[in-house]
Structures are given as structure tokens and as C-alpha cells.
Amino acid sequence: MATKRLVLTFPEKIVTKPITYRLVKDFDIQFNILRAEITADIEGKILLELKGDKDKIEAGINYLLSEGITIQDASKDIIIDKEKCVNCGLCPSLCITKALIINRQSYELVFEKNKCILCGFCENCCPVNAIKLKI
Structure with a gap:
């Protein structure tokens, strides 16, 4: 399937x-x-x-x-600018589907596309505008 x-x-x-x-x-x-x-x-x-x-x-x-x-x-439809991202952890804390997480070993942002529902919370909360959502 x-x-x-x-x-x-x-x-x-x-x-x-x-x-x-x-x-x-x-x-x-x-x-x-x-x-x-x-x-x-x-x-x-x-x-x-x-x-x-x-x-x-x-x-x-x-x-x-x-x-x-x-x-x-x-x-x-979602783009994360790794150059701008400071891995602050704000977007994972608001991600209701856990599509955004912080890797516990590297402390870097990880995006799991298959979990994302394009809700836009991450784009709205990013303090450095590293996330862009296109829907």
C-alpha cells in the first residue's frame, strides 16, 4: 500500500x-x-x-x-533554514505532532516530514524566522 x-x-x-x-x-x-x-x-x-x-x-x-x-x-511545503536556526527548542515545544524534535546527542533540530500536518505553529513561533511554511 x-x-x-x-x-x-x-x-x-x-x-x-x-x-x-x-x-x-x-x-x-x-x-x-x-x-x-x-x-x-x-x-x-x-x-x-x-x-x-x-x-x-x-x-x-x-x-x-x-x-x-x-x-x-x-x-x-515546509522549509527550515539551517543557517538561521539556532536550535532554541521553541518550535518542538509547540509541535503537536512531534514532527520537530531536538536530537538529545547533537542538540540540533530534527524534522520528521511524515509527522507534519503543516499547522504553522513552528513558523509563527520561530524567533529567527528560520521556518517557512507554504500551503
Whole structure:
């Protein structure tokens, strides 16, 4: 079973369409909505984790693209500037999923992308602006 995390951006014209339902019904893809920002009749953004057969996930992604949805790989949406980061430990203390931790041996910040839900707490709290979130 393959897993893929994506950020979907829905244009105004399809915000009210049952897109995720079609992924389950037509492509047998399991999904988990990790984060959503939806404004009816304006735009929607969803951080979605897809699980299923690799070919079916690709077919589902092609369906989403055909509906006019913009898709980004979620693992590319958070950037930590190691040159700016001072490993202060503030962001790990606020990270609700423990995607950011301080390594006990090196005392350096470690980011585990597979745990991140792109909540933005780390970006907002960083005193040196070393973390950038793009969703």
C-alpha cells in the first residue's frame, strides 16, 4: 500500500463538489484530511494523506488535475533554514505532532516530514524566522 501527502488547492467553481468522495468511490483510495482551509465560493486548500494502490493513487491524482485542482507534494511545503536556526527548542515545544524534535546527542533540530500536518505553529513561533511554511 502506497502513501502520499498532497496539498490540494480548489478553485472557486468546485469548492462545493464532493471531490474526496470520488477518490474513495471511484479509485478505492483511503484518505485522511490532516488540515483544511476552505472558504465556500472562494477557494479551498486541503492537506490530504492518500493511501492505496500506487496506480490507483496516480489515477486519482489525474482525476483531481482534470477537475482543475492544483496539487503540490506536501513534503516540499515546509522549509527550515539551517543557517538561521539556532536550535532554541521553541518550535518542538509547540509541535503537536512531534514532527520537530531536538536530537538529545547533537542538540540540533530534527524534522520528521511524515509527522507534519503543516499547522504553522513552528513558523509563527520561530524567533529567527528560520521556518517557512507554504500551503
